[in-house]
Amino acid sequence: YPIGYVRWTENRNMQAFIGLLSERKLSLGSLVTHKFPISQGLEAYELVTGNKTEPFLGVLIEYPDSSDKSTVVTLSRGADSSKHGDIVQSGTSSKIGIGFLGAGSFANLVLLPAFKKSKSTELIGVCTSSGVSSKRAGDKYGFRYCTTDQIQLLEDAEIDAVVIATRHHLHAAQITSALRAGKHVFCEKPLCLTQEELKQVIETLEEQSSKLLFVGYNRRYAPLGNSLAAHFRQIHEPLMMTYRINAGYIPKDHWVQDPEQGGGRMLGEICHFVDFLNYIVQSSPARVYARALPNNERYREDNLILNIEYLDGSIGTVIYEANGSSWIGKERIEISGGGSTGIIDDFRSLEIATSNKRKAVSLRSKQDKGHEAEIKTFLDVVSAKNRDFSYVAQLVDTSLTIFRALDSLSSGIPQDISSSEFLLEALGRNHSAETSTES
Numbered sequence: 001y002p003i004g005y006v007r008w009t010e011n012r013n014m015q016a017f018i019g020l021l022s023e024r025k026l027s028l029g030s031l032v033t034h035k036f037p038i039s040q041g042l043e044a045y046e047l048v049t050g051n052k053t054e055p056f057l058g059v060l061i062e063y064p065d066s067s068d069k070s071t072v073v074t075l076s077r078g079a080d081s082s083k084h085g086d087i088v089q090s091g092t093s094s095k096i097g098i099g100f101l102g103a104g105s106f107a108n109l110v111l112l113p114a115f116k117k118s119k120s121t122e123l124i125g126v127c128t129s130s131g132v133s134s135k136r137a138g139d140k141y142g143f144r145y146c147t148t149d150q151i152q153l154l155e156d157a158e159i160d161a162v163v164i165a166t167r168h169h170l171h172a173a174q175i176t177s178a179l180r181a182g183k184h185v186f187c188e189k190p191l192c193l194t195q196e197e198l199k200q201v202i203e204t205l206e207e208q209s210s211k212l213l214f215v216g217y218n219r220r221y222a223p224l225g226n227s228l229a230a231h232f233r234q235i236h237e238p239l240m241m242t243y244r245i246n247a248g249y250i251p252k253d254h255w256v257q258d259p260e261q262g263g264g265r266m267l268g269e270i271c272h273f274v275d276f277l278n279y280i281v282q283s284s285p286a287r288v289y290a291r292a293l294p295n296n297e298r299y300r301e302d303n304l305i306l307n308i309e310y311l312d313g314s315i316g317t318v319i320y321e322a323n324g325s326s327w328i329g330k331e332r333i334e335i336s337g338g339g340s341t342g343i344i345d346d347f348r349s350l351e352i353a354t355s356n357k358r359k360a361v362s363l364r365s366k367q368d369k370g371h372e373a374e375i376k377t378f379l380d381v382v383s384a385k386n387r388d389f390s391y392v393a394q395l396v397d398t399s400l401t402i403f404r405a406l407d408s409l410s411s412g413i414p415q416d417i418s419s420s421e422f423l424l425e426a427l428g429r430n431h432s433a434e435t436s437t438e439s
Contacts, residue, residue, distance in 0.1 A: 124144050124156060
């Protein structure tokens with residue numbers, strides 16, 4: 001209706017309709033003109049695509065009991081069979097079955113195309129909170145089915161690995177649920193929003209020792225990042241590292257800024273850059289000190305400096321700016337040590353200078369932050385079923401650094417990190433040899 005009469009939106013109309021259905025005040029039985037068992041699924045599609053002239057209104061396909069998983073139905077997208085469904089026998093594919101939780105903008109722009117491109121995967125099911133977005137992703141990327149029921153995805157025996165691309169507050173619970181369902185997990189950052197959630201994830205990984213957990217810290221897989229790391233691995237003295245991020249302004253009411261859903265930009269994004277410095281230095285962080293500019297009713301503590309001290313004596317500084325110009329590139333990394341300096345500019349160019357030579361590399365085609373290489377690594381590790389515990393320790397290093405940085409921000413004093421103590425508490429003293437990253 002027009003706004004002048006009543007604000008009866010499309011969303012409210014749908015809510016009222018579903019409410020009437022739940023109260024059994026509406027009956028849609030008379031709208032159903034045809035029912036087909038799944039074994040006659042092709043006949044149903046013949047009807048709805050107009051190949052049969054018989055009139056119809058509502059057409060239902062009836063599936064067998066959910067415990068019978070001998071067949072699934074997928075809509076073929078081949079040119080010769082676009083009007084039909086193909087019956088596919090379960091368990092015949094040697095590919096890695098992938099299920100997606102979440103299909104937002106980042107998943108659509110980066111993750112889904114990369115997993116779709118891989119020849120080692122098969123996209124089985126996609127689950128979102130909205131049936132519309134789930135159906136859209138299912139159709140676009142060729143999933144066998146779409147759903148709004150997370151349990152359906154986790155209980156699907158054909159799904160080997162679950163990709164989590166939901167809002168930040170859901171990550172930890174979905175990671176633990178997927179691991180306990182026997183799935184490998186690729187989770188977009190952040191890993192979690194609280195220290196208690198981190199402990200639960202680590203404990204679940206210990207219980208499900210054959211399952212893998214990757215977190216979307218893609219910059220450590222960028223080709224220029226790998227070249228920078230390889231150079232400084234040959235230098236056996238402490239490093240001076242600076243990572244400047246021109247992140248841009250995000251309004252205070254954006255969901256990323258919400259303490260409950262997004263956790264703020266420290267938890268939601270700065271973890272990326274801390275992880276990359278940890279990767280370069282190959283030493284555990286020991287102490288962190290964080291300071292922020294005044295918010296002036298515009299910001300939410302998202303103009304920050306983090307100073308990180310490492311056990312090997314290295315120092316890393318993360319400068320995160322929400323108040324900069326969009327004309328300037330987003331990321332600049334500068335590492336110095338042993339008479340060498342390396343600079344990455346926005347993951348488009350790398351320059352390394354030593355006492356006697358200078359080398360510069362530019363990516364001619366495009367910026368590469370390592371997303372495709374990261375996903376390939378995840379799939380390779382899933383295929384090999386070889387979990388590297390040192391990677392789990394690095395995930396703890398990154399998360400605890402962020403938690404302690406938040407503590408430092410509120411207290412105004414540096415905070416010790418003590419990742420090894422946290423791991424010993426979470427996993428038990430019998431893992432002490434495995435979890436020491438300095439041994």
